[in-house]
Amino acid sequence: MRRDVFQAIADPTRREIISLISKQSLNLNAIADNFDVSRPAISQHIKILTECGVIIIKQTGRERYCETNLKKLAEVADWIAPFRKMWEERYDRLDSVLDDMQHKPKKIIKKK
Numbered sequence: 001m002r003r004d005v006f007q008a009i010a011d012p013t014r015r016e017i018i019s020l021i022s023k024q025s026l027n028l029n030a031i032a033d034n035f036d037v038s039r040p041a042i043s044q045h046i047k048i049l050t051e052c053g054v055i056i057i058k059q060t061g062r063e064r065y066c067e068t069n070l071k072k073l074a075e076v077a078d079w080i081a082p083f084r085k086m087w088e089e090r091y092d093r094l095d096s097v098l099d100d101m102q103h104k105p106k107k108i109i110k111k112k
Contacts, residue, residue, distance in 0.1 A: 017042075018054060021066045025058075025065045055067065
């Protein structure tokens with residue numbers, strides 16, 4: 001099955017695994033120790049992350065260590081960039097409107 005980086009980040013457990021191993025290389029048992037799910041479930045998440053190219057497994061002796069391939073996550077950043085720009089522009093316009101509203105003198109309406 002062909003997978004892409006968006007499938008990798010679609011699941012919160014996989015996002016947490018990426019976050020964990022982005023700080024340091026960890027073996028599969030060390031990763032599994034951070035979660036309240038079965039080791040086979042973690043192995044399945046690791047398999048998907050590997051198929052997506054987000055993590056790389058390196059064999060060191062008898063241990064298998066997972067490392068992130070953050071270049072692969074650049075695809076997500078590139079896809080998000082236009083949306084981020086659009087929302088930043090909208091928030092900037094909203095900030096301007098709110099500033100104008102705060103600094104505009106208030107009209108006092110006199111009751112007859």
